[in-house]
Amino acid sequence: MNRSAQVLATKLRTLSSLSAGDLELIDRVIPPASHYEARRDLIREGEVPQYVMLVVQGFACRYKTLRDGKRHLVALLLPGDCGDLHAPLLDHMDHGIATHTACLIAKIPREGVLDMLESPALEKALRRSTLVDEAILREWLLNIGQRRSEERLAHLLCELHHRLRAIGMAGEAGYDLPLTQAELGEIAGLSTVHVNRVVKELRRRELVYLRRGRVEIPDPRRLAWLCGFNANYLHQLAEAGTFS
Amino acid sequence: MNRSAQVLATKLRTLSSLSAGDLELIDRVIPPASHYEARRDLIREGEVPQYVMLVVQGFACRYKTLRDGKRHLVALLLPGDCGDLHAPLLDHMDHGIATHTACLIAKIPREGVLDMLESPALEKALRRSTLVDEAILREWLLNIGQRRSEERLAHLLCELHHRLRAIGMAGEAGYDLPLTQAELGEIAGLSTVHVNRVVKELRRRELVYLRRGRVEIPDPRRLAWLCGFNANYLHQLAEAGTFS
DNA sequence: CGCTCAGTTGAAACTCGTCAAAACACGTGG
DNA sequence: CCACGTGTTTTGACGAGTTTCAACTGAGCG
Numbered sequence: 001m002n003r004s005a006q007v008l009a010t011k012l013r014t015l016s017s018l019s020a021g022d023l024e025l026i027d028r029v030i031p032p033a034s035h036y037e038a039r040r041d042l043i044r045e046g047e048v049p050q051y052v053m054l055v056v057q058g059f060a061c062r063y064k065t066l067r068d069g070k071r072h073l074v075a076l077l078l079p080g081d082c083g084d085l086h087a088p089l090l091d092h093m094d095h096g097i098a099t100h101t102a103c104l105i106a107k108i109p110r111e112g113v114l115d116m117l118e119s120p121a122l123e124k125a126l127r128r129s130t131l132v133d134e135a136i137l138r139e140w141l142l143n144i145g146q147r148r149s150e151e152r153l154a155h156l157l158c159e160l161h162h163r164l165r166a167i168g169m170a171g172e173a174g175y176d177l178p179l180t181q182a183e184l185g186e187i188a189g190l191s192t193v194h195v196n197r198v199v200k201e202l203r204r205r206e207l208v209y210l211r212r213g214r215v216e217i218p219d220p221r222r223l224a225w226l227c228g229f230n231a232n233y234l235h236q237l238a239e240a241g242t243f244s
Numbered sequence: 245m246n247r248s249a250q251v252l253a254t255k256l257r258t259l260s261s262l263s264a265g266d267l268e269l270i271d272r273v274i275p276p277a278s279h280y281e282a283r284r285d286l287i288r289e290g291e292v293p294q295y296v297m298l299v300v301q302g303f304a305c306r307y308k309t310l311r312d313g314k315r316h317l318v319a320l321l322l323p324g325d326c327g328d329l330h331a332p333l334l335d336h337m338d339h340g341i342a343t344h345t346a347c348l349i350a351k352i353p354r355e356g357v358l359d360m361l362e363s364p365a366l367e368k369a370l371r372r373s374t375l376v377d378e379a380i381l382r383e384w385l386l387n388i389g390q391r392r393s394e395e396r397l398a399h400l401l402c403e404l405h406h407r408l409r410a411i412g413m414a415g416e417a418g419y420d421l422p423l424t425q426a427e428l429g430e431i432a433g434l435s436t437v438h439v440n441r442v443v444k445e446l447r448r449r450e451l452v453y454l455r456r457g458r459v460e461i462p463d464p465r466r467l468a469w470l471c472g473f474n475a476n477y478l479h480q481l482a483e484a485g486t487f488s
Numbered sequence: 489c490g491c492t493c494a495g496t497t498g499a500a501a502c503t504c505g506t507c508a509a510a511a512c513a514c515g516t517g518g
Numbered sequence: 519c520c521a522c523g524t525g526t527t528t529t530g531a532c533g534a535g536t537t538t539c540a541a542c543t544g545a546g547c548g
Contacts (some may be wrong), residue, residue: 046476064386067472072389074382085370092460094379094477127330134328135338137381138318142308144388145433147268154414168513180526190504196528211527212513228311232290233338392535424494435537440496456494456545 004056004106005030007167011080014166014236016125016131025119029112030054032106038130038243042097045082049093051107054082058103063186064095072222073187074140075133076100076160080167085126087114101178135233144189147227149198152188154227157208157215162231172218248300248350249274251411254325254410258480259376260369269363273356274298277348281371285328286341286349293337298326300392302347303422307430308339317431319377320385320404322345324411329357329370332470347421351481379477388433393442396432398471401452401459406475419462 001009004176005027012018012026033056036042037159042053042060053060062075071132074095077083083097084090088110099105136159160177164170181199182192190198202208207223209216217223224230245253249271256262256270277300280286286297286304294447296303299321306319309427318339321327327341328334333338343349360366380403388397429439445453450466452461461467467472 036531040425062382063485064382066390070390072386075386084375086375088480089368089371090375092476094479095382124333129414131328131330131334134378134381137385138306138308139340141318141385142310142316146310146314146386192526193528194504195507196526197504201527206370211383232336233336235334426494436494437496437538438536441536442492444496 001025002030002032004033004054007056007080008082008106008128010056012125012129012169015128016121018121018125019186020202022119022121023069025116025122028054029115029121030108031106031112033057033106036105038099038102040099042099043093044096045055045094045106046090049083049087051109052083052087054106054108056080056104056106059100060097060103060105061100062095062097071186072189073183074081075137076187077168078163079169081133082108085130098102098173100183111242112113120202132233135168135235138189139233149188149194150201151227152190153195153198154202154207154223156227156232157217158220158224158227158229159211159234161215161220162234162236166234166236173218173220174214176213177210177215178213185215245271246274246276247348248277251300251324252326252350255370256366256373259283259372260365260481262365262369266363266366269360269366272351273359275350275356277301277350280343280347282343282351283345286343287337288340289338290336293327293331294413295340295353296329296331296357297329299323300348300350303348304341304349306339306341315430316433317427318382322429323413323425324409325373325377326352329374334473335418339484345428351352351477372442376477376479379479380394383477384407384431385410389441393432393438393444394470395397396434397428397439397442398446398451398467399473400428400432400470401468402455402473402475403478405459405461405464406478406480410480417462418458419487420457421454421459422457 001024005023009023009026010019010029032075033054038058043049045064054234057079060077061073062077063071063073065071077097087093107158123163138161143152161170161175164175181195184190185192188195199208199210203210206218207226209218245267251269253270262373277298282302286291289308293344301323304321305317306321307315307361309315319412327329331337337411342455349373360370382402387396391399403418408419413419423446425439425443426436429435429436432439434442443452447454450462453462
């Protein structure tokens with residue numbers, strides 16, 4: 001099974017169980033990935049999408065910008081995540097997609113997506129994945145709208161812990177997070193300086209140790225309690241994260 | 245054509261053009277609506293959805309709550325809007341839906357939705373509608389994350405103006421908005437008091453006159469310019485709002 | 489008339505943003 | 519190996535924006 005297909009399969013299995021036939025189908029329709037540099041636009045606002053992009057390796061994001069250049073990240077795309085399945089339905093993009101780190105991206109042609117939708121299990125997994133994307137958007141909205149900076153960052157870190165663990169990219173007490181504090185600020189709607197102060201405070205309280213791309217969470221339960229994190233909205237299968 | 249079907253048709257025609265056959269199909273699968281009081285839960289977080297709810301009359305919303313009782317509205321459902329088409333795919337709701345004003349709600353059974361998805365034009369319209377819902381979420385996230393209170397409220401009022409105009413519920417320079425300032429605050433992530441101050445300031449600058457459920461916008465272009473509003477993300481057809 | 493709920497106002501406290509500078513990490517080329 | 523440059527993290531001081539509390543006004547309704 002090629003690398004791209006494997007990554008997608010891993011992600012989809014966190015949402016629905018797949019048969020051997022499904023895995024073969026995935027392998028057949030997912031093209032090999034190509035390499036992109038860090039911080040590079042994959043598609044810009046206003047452009048017309050041709051493919052569904054699948055992140056195979058690295059971190060990417062969806063973003064929107066304001067006239068004055070302020071940018072807000074409206075989604076984080078982890079390995080296995082992809083752009084909207086029905087994106088081709090919309091004339092033009094209302095947001096951009098960019099790499100964060102260096103990435104491997106597979107461009108799935110329209111027909112490949114349609115083929116996958118033929119399989120009931122894959123259809124279910126793919127549709128669930130778009131529903132989860134939407135659920136995450138709602139949770140982020142709540143996060144920014146109602147929580148204050150400390151809980152806000154804590155909540156974001158909890159979410160990433162869960163999402164990364166589901167795809168085998170995080171351990172019990174920590175994970176690699178290749179995001180600068182400025183970028184965390186662009187997600188959380190906080191200034192870089194304030195993110196830094198919050199990070200410092202979380203460290204002082206021994207809740208999170210964040211430094212140079214690495215997140216350590218000594219007691220995930222305590223952190224989750226602090227910010228009221230509840231993973232329900234991620235709609236992960238119970239056994240997610242336990243397979244190879 | 246029954247009332248519920250008519251409302252849905254009006255909404256869908258803002259997204260894709262429908263044939264006479266499509267309209268008949270809609271009429272056949274949409275059941276009559278029933279009445280709900282104002283401020284009543286239609287479905288709560290954690291419950292399992294059985295139907296797709298269609299708002300026929302009145303305003304409803306999706307909301308999420310925090311432990312401490314703070315509530316945030318993550319979507320506003322106007323006449324013609326409905327809950328997620330594939331909601332039944334998810335085990336339990338990660339948010340609640342509630343009426344705002346008194347409402348007429350039609351509960352579309354699963355099979356009705358499937359029937360509509362058979363028609364290419366309806367499928368396109370329905371899928372586009374979920375994509376637009378997601379686009380609105382992203383825009384709200386940007387709005388709360390990056391804009392300050394005045395532009396934030398202005399942007400929200402611009403969006404509602406466009407959405408209501410598309411379904412024939414707003415004129416060139418104003419519309420009825422049955423939301424309290426407290427509720428606007430729950431959307432914008434602002435305290436009631438601050439919403440009030442911003443409303444006052446917008447009135448002073450002759451941008452928006454908001455009082456007792458009525459919004460008057462003497463110069464929509466000027467207001468849109470102030471907050472950087474660009475309707476692209478609503479993906480409305482050009483002729484939206486011009487039909488009966 | 490008196491109730492209730494929405495809107496309004498002021499003062500004080502607090503959260504967070506801005507500006508500016510310094511400390512630090514990392515990669516590069518000398 | 520060190521020096522240098524770039525980009526990220528850290529710090530302090532200050533001010534702007536926003537929340538909170540508490541009281542008051544006004545409209546609608548029984």
